[in-house]
Amino acid sequence: MTLSENSFKKLQKIVGKPHCSRSKADRVCYAYDATAQVFLPDAVVFPKDRHEIAAILFLANKENFFVTPRGSGSGMTGGALAVNGGVILVTTRLNRILEINRNRFISHVEPGVVTGRFHQEVEKRGLFYPPDPASSEFSTLGGNLAECAGGPRAVKYGVTRDYVLGLEAVLPTGEMIKTGVQTTKGVVGYDLTRLLVGSEGTLGVITRMTLRLLPLPETIRTMTAVFDQMEVAAETVSEIIRRGIIPRTMEYMDNASLRCVEDYLGIGLPREAEKSEAKRS
Numbered sequence: 001m002t003l004s005e006n007s008f009k010k011l012q013k014i015v016g017k018p019h020c021s022r023s024k025a026d027r028v029c030y031a032y033d034a035t036a037q038v039f040l041p042d043a044v045v046f047p048k049d050r051h052e053i054a055a056i057l058f059l060a061n062k063e064n065f066f067v068t069p070r071g072s073g074s075g076m077t078g079g080a081l082a083v084n085g086g087v088i089l090v091t092t093r094l095n096r097i098l099e100i101n102r103n104r105f106i107s108h109v110e111p112g113v114v115t116g117r118f119h120q121e122v123e124k125r126g127l128f129y130p131p132d133p134a135s136s137e138f139s140t141l142g143g144n145l146a147e148c149a150g151g152p153r154a155v156k157y158g159v160t161r162d163y164v165l166g167l168e169a170v171l172p173t174g175e176m177i178k179t180g181v182q183t184t185k186g187v188v189g190y191d192l193t194r195l196l197v198g199s200e201g202t203l204g205v206i207t208r209m210t211l212r213l214l215p216l217p218e219t220i221r222t223m224t225a226v227f228d229q230m231e232v233a234a235e236t237v238s239e240i241i242r243r244g245i246i247p248r249t250m251e252y253m254d255n256a257s258l259r260c261v262e263d264y265l266g267i268g269l270p271r272e273a274e275k276s277e278a279k280r281s
């Protein structure tokens with residue numbers, strides 16, 4: 001359903017004219033995500049808080065236009081694309097870290113906070129938020145939650161879902177809900193938090209979240225091992241874990257990736273790894 005002139009004017013009223021656009025330039029900029037597919041929205045809105053988000057969704061429900069939430073547009077599932085037109089609702093103005101509580105190991109944040117910034121802020125206080133998608137420097141916590149993002153540290157620490165204690169969200173009707181708890185133990189009732197995490201914006205717009213933190217690990221050591229055969233490398237990974245050692249991350253690079261990194265960084269990686277054995281056999 002295309003956004004009508006009348007609905008657009010009402011959206012402008014909700015968020016203010018500077019935060020609502022249907023210029024071609026803005027619509028093109030918000031037509032993409034990391035899938036490189038293109039779906040032009042009818043308009044882009046930048047609400048500042050949950051009340052504006054609630055008003056937008058209430059209007060959309062009443063006047064029948066689509067709304068697609070979006071953080072930084074780095075998702076790889078197409079979830080932030082206006083596949084059916086309508087409005088892209090960008091959360092980047094909701095970018096406050098409301099509280100980092102060292103005593104309770106929790107934090108209250110808004111969805112537009114960039115994940116890398118959040119990592120820095122909690123680590124300054126001796127705390128640790130493990131989920132680390134490789135897009136952390138630009139993706140938002142809201143997008144990470146909606147995608148249930150993982151990252152290299154998931155080997156040891158799990159994924160985003162494991163660090164979300166509670167949420168506030170606005171449903172497609174415009175109603176606001178609160179889910180979950182603010183404590184490590186939360187066992188009562190339906191687990192709506194887990195339903196919303198990973199729902200890719202289809203169930204509502206997350207407007208606030210309570211995240212679980214850990215103490216910052218005291219030291220991190222990194223080691224590299226070079227293998228002539230991919231199979232032996234894979235067996236070694238299984239053997240390390242079988243022996244009860246869970247590394248913080250484990251990354252495997254085949255010869256092609258290794259050469260790309262070496263061409264780019266020139267840090268002395270062995271260009272012949274894996275390949276030398278292939279030649280011999």
Ligand SMILES: Cc1cc2nc3c(=O)[nH]c(=O)nc-3n(C[C@H](O)[C@H](O)[C@H](O)COP(=O)(O)OP(=O)(O)OC[C@H]3O[C@@H](n4cnc5c(N)ncnc54)[C@H](O)[C@@H]3O)c2cc1C
Nearest residue numbers: 071072073074075079134135140142143146150200201206
């Ligand atoms: C270079 C690169 C590296 C990556 N590395 C990893 C990785 O290592 N591990 C991994 O798991 N993933 C990885 N990803 C994908 C990762 O899941 C996304 O980058 C990230 O989670 C999306 O965040 P975003 O702010 O860009 O969200 P967007 O792309 O804007 O949105 C993603 C989804 O979330 C929804 N959404 C956004 N905000 C809200 C909200 N407030 N409420 C409800 N729904 C919302 C959108 O509708 C959409 O469905 C990578 C992506 C890139 C481009």
